[in-house]
Amino acid sequence: MFNSLLIVLLAVGNAAPPSMLPPTSVPLQAGDRIRVRHEAGLATITGGAGKTLDIELPANRRDLHVRRVEPHIVEVTTNGPVALRVPRSASVESISSERASVNIRGVRTVNVQAASGNVRVEEVEGNVDARLGSANLTLRAIGGNVVASTGSGNLSADGVGGLVDVTTGNGNMTIANVRNGVHVISINGRTEISCAAGAIDVKDTSGRVTIRNAAEDVDIFTALGQAFYEGALKPDRSYRLRTLDGSVTLTYAANSAGFTGRVASDASKQPREDIRVGDQSARVVLDAVGGKVALLKSDKTAAGCREVK
């Protein structure tokens, strides 16, 4: 428990290599979570086959503290660059300040809090939770759900096995190849989503939203921004793009299903227009109060999406 507090203060050994100290190895218990707090530089956290927490610091640094802060949380605190190797089954929590960046790879789950800098998370078996200020987040090959919020930081996610739920103020979101649904709330950023196998729901205030090649229902709302859908329309799916005073444009690919559609713009001479195309198996609603709507047909077929593992 708490009385099992472990504190390791590194001593610089004479036999250490010039650049890095020999790794400090900390034994872990089953179910331990590893929390890393660091102030500056790059922290690299890599999952491996080992059972211990191995920490490497540059040779000129002594500012490492490791302690068990809760029964199942081992906390590593450092002020500069650090490299950690953790068991692949570990859950990692990273808390970094404005001058720090983090790379995390090959662990079970990740929880990130970052004020600024860059955060890169790859090959995570489970969920990723991230709370970012102006930090940029890059996600690759995430097996579980991604839940992230940013102030003005950008997010790039490619290859997500679960759901993606993102909230941002002014960040740019690029999300691709998701095996489930995507939900985005954005005030003023640029949102691009492509190849999501689940439903897509975007609520935007004055940004720019582009969705490509959705497999299921698409619902985009932007009060003052611009919303685009490009891709094939699928049978029994609905595509709903709405705006107050912005613009909405749907360009459907040549290999689309037929659809019934309603195109409405209160500002135009013909406020409501109902459209029927082909087998009418999909549903399209484009709606603007004072803004513009456009329904376009492309001569090209929609590009395929790669399978997400």
Next chain:
Amino acid sequence: MNCADCRDALEQTPLPQDVAAHVRECAGCVHELSLLQREDEVYAAYAARIEVPEMWGAVERRLRRGVSPWRKRVRWISLAAASLALIALAVITTSTRPPRNPVAVAVRAVPGPAGEAVARYRIAIARIEGGIRQRAKDDPRAAAAVAALPELTVAIGAAETGVAAAPADPIAVTRLVAAYDAKLEVLRGAAHVQ
């Protein structure tokens, strides 16, 4: 007490204790109460406009009677007072010109990135709300829309309170935009059924 009961009792003066207690703790009802108070101010301005001509009549009656020097002095004083009253009337009429729509009464600036969207929503709502209210006596769809407005106004008030506390919070901003959007969609739904 719930918000619906509270809103029914908001026009009572003074407010019953339980209503006042609810208002103290409910941002939505505070907003609703502020709307009613603004409406009262507008009606008070209307009342001022109506009373002025009656005062003119009284002045004229006195002028017609006027004979004595004292009455002559009163006549000039009355004329001056009437002139001042006319000037005041002009100022009141200009500054409290009746809004085209009740929504205009509720206008208060919303801070942060939601501000522009809210301003646009208020304009869009103001364009059609008056017409829907007028049709509500004869048109059940319009009446249903008007009946839904108080609840939506409460939701807007609560969302505005949220944005005031955190103007840059995407969730708060989106909630406020959604609240205005819901109100506009209710009105548009009634406006487009003829």
